[in-house]
Amino acid sequence: MQKEFGKLDVCTYICVVKLEQAIQSTKFKSEVQKAGLNILYTAWWLKTVTSKELKAFGLTHEQYNVLRILKGSYPEQMCVKNIACRMIEKNSNVPRIIDRLELKKLVERSTSAFDKRETVITLTERGMRLLAESSVKIDRLFGEVLTISEEEGAALNSLLEKVRENEE
Amino acid sequence: MQKEFGKLDVCTYICVVKLEQAIQSTKFKSEVQKAGLNILYTAWWLKTVTSKELKAFGLTHEQYNVLRILKGSYPEQMCVKNIACRMIEKNSNVPRIIDRLELKKLVERSTSAFDKRETVITLTERGMRLLAESSVKIDRLFGEVLTISEEEGAALNSLLEKVRENEE
DNA sequence: TAAATGTACGTGTACGTACATGTATTTATC
């Protein structure tokens, strides 16, 4: 049985449009405050939608990201540090994610010859194959789900960068 | 020592504006794909900024949210289910978050008289006080950090709702 | 009213995040 919240279950939430309905709140202090919550909620929504798709491949969102980053510099290998600095969530514990990928034989660890402190990660044949299969699905999903136009995408990008303009 | 990624440490990331710089990538397939990553990154950024502020109060982002939700219906009590359906992350394990708030004596659990399956949560005096102090700080932080205008906030909100318009 | 079904919540597990610390190795400094 699917977990439920109020009258809506998790599947329903994925189709819910309005923030007010999603978090059962109508009183926001301002559009700006609402935007903050909206960013958090939309990120959760995006992650959930893609995670559901990745489940068929036995991958988590984060494991998929690491595989994609590795592919990005293929055939050049990458060390853990260089993977970490490309992750979206900057506190990702990359060694731990690598542990799981290694268990599934999707990547291999070896010590760098140039700097023995570095652990160099290689995508295996199997990892390449799984990534190829899953990324087709994910790209298609994004195409189906994110139906905003390029212009709207660009507008969204410039607004989000503006949001992040200020430091602490 | 602060954890580092490439040349940037976590504190630096908080001030980084451009997504390209943040995730060390310049080749996005489209503005729409970039927007997807931008939403995820901005959400991480927002959470990190507020979590740092909440640390002074011994609260996590999620614990703070639960306290705020409780205050929202104060003095009326809330059951676990009704808290859960107001959380931004819909799979939050609310009983576990309540466990920690209860340990810190910020809330109290009791069984509902109307429906013995329900656990009713009450904000304690101490919880009220801590929430009051911390929310002043958080509201101020948001005011300082989110310097977009109300119009920009409204534009952002309508774009984000458009992003979520499509189901799986 | 007895049995079946549904609901609310607690709890267990795998995984991820945030952060601190330990260890091996490299680089900087004297």
Added chain:
DNA sequence: GATAAATACATGTACGTACACGTACATTTA
């Protein structure tokens, strides 16, 4: 060249998420 500082990574802990399942209680149905 020896020592100190910095770096790369692994690992431990507390907490959160995603999800499955168990138990107590409520509601529906026969």
